[in-house]
Amino acid sequence: MSDILVSEQSAPGPGGSGRPSGRLLEVDDLRVEFRTRDGVAKVINGVTYHVDAGETLAVLGESGSGKSVTAQTIMGILDTPPGFVTGGQVRFHGKDMLRMSDEERRRIRGEGIAMIFQDALSALNPVFTVGFQIAEQFRVRRGMGRAEAKKRAIDMLDQVKIPNAKGRFNNYPHQFSGGMRQRAMIAMSLALDPEVLIADEPTTALDVTVQAQIMDLLAELQRERQMGMILITHDLGVVADVADRIAVMYAGRIVEEADVYELYAKPAHPYTLGLIDSIPRLDEKGQQLRTIKGLPPNLMNIPPGCPFNPRCPMAQPVCREKVPPLLQVGPARASACHFAEELVNRV
Amino acid sequence: MSENILEVNDLVKHYPVTQGVVFKKTVGQVKAVDGVSFGLRAGETLGVVGESGCGKSTLARVLMNLEKPTAGNVVYKGQDISKLSGGALRRLRRQIQLVMQDPYTSLNPRMTVGDLLGEPFEIHPEVAPKGSRRAKVRELLDLVGLNPEHINRYPHQFSGGQRQRIGIARALALRPEIIVCDEPVSALDVSIQAQVMNLLEQLQGEFGLSYVFIAHDLSVVRHLSDRVAVMYLGKIVEIGTEDEIYERPTHPYTQALLSAVPVPDPTQRHNKTIIRLTGDVPSPISPPSGCRFRTRCWKAQDVCAEQVPLLEIRRDSDHPSACHFAEKREIVATHEV
Numbered sequence: 290m291s292d293i294l295v296s297e298q299s300a301p302g303p304g305g306s307g308r309p310s311g312r313l314l315e316v317d318d319l320r321v322e323f324r325t326r327d328g329v330a331k332v333i334n335g336v337t338y339h340v341d342a343g344e345t346l347a348v349l350g351e352s353g354s355g356k357s358v359t360a361q362t363i364m365g366i367l368d369t370p371p372g373f374v375t376g377g378q379v380r381f382h383g384k385d386m387l388r389m390s391d392e393e394r395r396r397i398r399g400e401g402i403a404m405i406f407q408d409a410l411s412a413l414n415p416v417f418t419v420g421f422q423i424a425e426q427f428r429v430r431r432g433m434g435r436a437e438a439k440k441r442a443i444d445m446l447d448q449v450k451i452p453n454a455k456g457r458f459n460n461y462p463h464q465f466s467g468g469m470r471q472r473a474m475i476a477m478s479l480a481l482d483p484e485v486l487i488a489d490e491p492t493t494a495l496d497v498t499v500q501a502q503i504m505d506l507l508a509e510l511q512r513e514r515q516m517g518m519i520l521i522t523h524d525l526g527v528v529a530d531v532a533d534r535i536a537v538m539y540a541g542r543i544v545e546e547a548d549v550y551e552l553y554a555k556p557a558h559p560y561t562l563g564l565i566d567s568i569p570r571l572d573e574k575g576q577q578l579r580t581i582k583g584l585p586p587n588l589m590n591i592p593p594g595c596p597f598n599p600r601c602p603m604a605q606p607v608c609r610e611k612v613p614p615l616l617q618v619g620p621a622r623a624s625a626c627h628f629a630e631e632l633v634n635r636v
Numbered sequence: 637m638s639e640n641i642l643e644v645n646d647l648v649k650h651y652p653v654t655q656g657v658v659f660k661k662t663v664g665q666v667k668a669v670d671g672v673s674f675g676l677r678a679g680e681t682l683g684v685v686g687e688s689g690c691g692k693s694t695l696a697r698v699l700m701n702l703e704k705p706t707a708g709n710v711v712y713k714g715q716d717i718s719k720l721s722g723g724a725l726r727r728l729r730r731q732i733q734l735v736m737q738d739p740y741t742s743l744n745p746r747m748t749v750g751d752l753l754g755e756p757f758e759i760h761p762e763v764a765p766k767g768s769r770r771a772k773v774r775e776l777l778d779l780v781g782l783n784p785e786h787i788n789r790y791p792h793q794f795s796g797g798q799r800q801r802i803g804i805a806r807a808l809a810l811r812p813e814i815i816v817c818d819e820p821v822s823a824l825d826v827s828i829q830a831q832v833m834n835l836l837e838q839l840q841g842e843f844g845l846s847y848v849f850i851a852h853d854l855s856v857v858r859h860l861s862d863r864v865a866v867m868y869l870g871k872i873v874e875i876g877t878e879d880e881i882y883e884r885p886t887h888p889y890t891q892a893l894l895s896a897v898p899v900p901d902p903t904q905r906h907n908k909t910i911i912r913l914t915g916d917v918p919s920p921i922s923p924p925s926g927c928r929f930r931t932r933c934w935k936a937q938d939v940c941a942e943q944v945p946l947l948e949i950r951r952d953s954d955h956p957s958a959c960h961f962a963e964k965r966e967i968v969a970t971h972e973v
């Protein structure tokens with residue numbers, strides 16, 4: 290599957306098992322299935338992407354596309370059972386995390402890769418103060434004493450611009466507003482200075498003015514620390530504002546990967562095109578919303594051929610027979626559509 | 637201009653905050669809706685936007701007569717709806733229906749679609765005689781784009797978008813004049829959201845419905861609404877036509893709200909300025925004196941703390957705006973498509 294990886298630099302081939310490729314974090318042909326009572330749901334069917342230091346990769350997809358499950362697998366927090374990794378690798382600095390011992394993985398979590406979640410209220414422990422939960426990391430992972438850990442935690446709260454950080458140290462999560470809780474969670478995930486931050490729908494539950502504040506904060510912290518960031522979202526607006534590269538997921542596959550400007554200017558996959566045409570825009574008047582007909586496929590019964598073919602306006606007989614591989618369609622962009630060339634070259 | 641079919645006058649809804657278990661005493665009031673007035677014209681869509689906690693859902697509940705207003709009234713064709721009871725109230729309910737946000741919790745999981753959509757006819761038998769009900773239900777399913785063969789299925793056998801269609805069909809069953817939509821598309825995925833929005837538009841054209849469309853997504857509201865009311869902390873801060881609100885906003889809150897909406901176009905990244913609001917929305921239990929937005933407003937002066945700005949047309953605005961310093965400012969570079 291290495292041939293389908295889009296690589297803009299001539300880095301050493303990523304195909305080999307565990308060979309270092311100079312990439313910070315790589316997901317390579319990952320496969321995950323959920324074994325449930327009703328059957329096996331193939332949730333991730335060969336996902337390949339990477340993120341480098343200082344860059345933001347947006348993973349765009351609707352519910353059930355597998356974007357969050359990929360992130361959970363990277364973090365090693367996939368619920369097993371029902372979730373099982375059935376193939377592929379997740380390499381951090383070239384080392385396959387899926388073959389590491391629990392202890393090795395634990396060391397990467399927090400310091401190597403950290404994650405923030407959509408719902409800060411359920412991600413924070415309600416019975417401990419916010420300050421304690423941040424300071425705990427310094428004590429456990431850095432061996433600091435109480436006083437020093439507290440100082441560092443207050444410093445973190447300051448960095449995420451929580452007003453009166455010192456006074457807020459002893460507050461419980463429920464005493465924070467939604468936006469502040471999200472800031473506290475960001476402080477917690479950044480406490481150990483991770484190299485990669487995975488943000489899973491970080492602003493979906495927030496109001497638009499607060500969303501703007503949080504996205505700003507994330508962008509600023511990322512610049513300062515030169516972190517790699519994986520932004521998981523369904524919001525095409527947020528993506529347009531912050532992403533460098535975008536990977537679009539559908540039914541557990543990456544269907545398109547491209548630079549943010551190219552993706553919006555000229556989508557190379559009919560699903561991406563459909564998504565862009567179906568969102569109402571604040572700056573357009575009298576716009577006709579085109580829709581993508583039908584529903585996303587049932588993951589227990591993914592249609593043969595291209596998983597998008599039953600909903601695709603361009604579908605041909607070949608789409609029902611052959612799964613289109615994710616192939617390069619231009620410098621630094623790839624699409625998993627049999628007719629990607631036609632889409633890109635259309636005027 | 638056509639007549640107002642629904643009029644809301646100085647509507648106030650306060651909820652008491654109590655303390656103590658045995659000897660409850662009221663220690664304050666949550667001022668969820670605090671003096672809201674507007675009119676809804678026949679056949680139009682009035683969008684109501686605002687952030688969480690601004691009182692938009694409470695407004696929906698009062699419009700539906702699910703809550704009695706603390707003060708003020710809602711007048712439907714000359715009748716004050718909160719004063720109606722018995723048969724008169726039942727007849728009114730036929731005319732105003734609600735579509736709820738969450739298609740997962742608003743449908744009874746133990747009823748089939750046929751039962752769910754047939755129930756309105758049990759309560760209002762005059763709409764459809766008993767024998768014709770199944771046929772009516774099939775007709776409704778067809779109308780909202782669902783397969784009439786699925787009449788015996790349960791809600792869990794449908795996807796989120798399909799459930800929302802069931803919710804819409806239920807609201808349509810009695811052929812109402814007004815449908816109050818409370819965040820009808822916010823729980824849906826992008827590709828499904830467009831389908832439901834198109835359905836709402838199509839049904840409006842077909843039946844001449846009036847919508848009160850409550851949402852937090854300003855792009856969705858722009859797409860569907862003829863007029864828009866912007867709410868902040870229980871009050872309408874600005875109201876006007878779609879053009880007036882989106883192209884010539886005059887209230888600082890509207891301007892900040894519009895500037896924060898991400899536009900799905902990366903080339904716009906660097907040529908837009910987001911007006912950053914500091915702090916959080918104050919508590920509706922003790923809202924700030926004078927203008928409620930003054931604690932976060934960059935234009936705030938002494939007068940803003942002293943005088944409540946009225947929702948009226950001012951020197952620099954062509955539509956009602958509740959700001960002492962209302963002034964036009966272009967935030968969204970709109971282009972026609």
